[in-house]
Amino acid sequence: MEPIFVISSILLWIVVLFNLLLTIALIHRGSPKRTQSNVNTMKIGSLAPDFEAETLNGKTVTLTDYARKSVAFVFISPACPPCIESIPTLNTLGPHARRAGVELVLVNTTSKADAAAFVEEYDVKLPVLVAPQGTNRFVDDYKVNGTPFFCFIKNSRVESAGFLDNKWAILSQQWRNVDAVIQQGV
Numbered sequence: 001m002e003p004i005f006v007i008s009s010i011l012l013w014i015v016v017l018f019n020l021l022l023t024i025a026l027i028h029r030g031s032p033k034r035t036q037s038n039v040n041t042m043k044i045g046s047l048a049p050d051f052e053a054e055t056l057n058g059k060t061v062t063l064t065d066y067a068r069k070s071v072a073f074v075f076i077s078p079a080c081p082p083c084i085e086s087i088p089t090l091n092t093l094g095p096h097a098r099r100a101g102v103e104l105v106l107v108n109t110t111s112k113a114d115a116a117a118f119v120e121e122y123d124v125k126l127p128v129l130v131a132p133q134g135t136n137r138f139v140d141d142y143k144v145n146g147t148p149f150f151c152f153i154k155n156s157r158v159e160s161a162g163f164l165d166n167k168w169a170i171l172s173q174q175w176r177n178v179d180a181v182i183q184q185g186v
Contacts, residue, residue, distance in 0.1 A: 070159075074164070082164070
């Protein structure tokens, strides 16, 4: 009779673990996704906070370097799968944005060494700034709630900010449209 109790105990634990996994899946499925509508971002129209970051070549860059320009900062992390997946699209978007008068700049939230390895491994074609989270205020001041996250600045004012969701898709399509018009006129 003892083997029956052992087997029934094992089966009971399997059922309990299965139930626990189902519960976790339901909780995860029911939790709200982080989108533009439910995260705290910088106020549209507000002055962009000044920042200090470093290029991979060691040059210090501040907001003043982008004065009277349009710039879209895309905050990324090498440990972020959606960031990695977005690199080919961002590389393709860069020239369209540039011709539309917008500089597209990646802001790596980890160390300079990690950023350099990321650029090499994923063949990043865009300018990259390094602003390690925890030691640089750039990420906190720009209210980056996760990665990939963007902040579009025009004439030192925040025009748009959030995750790379619908708002980003509309913005990047506008750049492509402007570029297409420019290309037709050439």
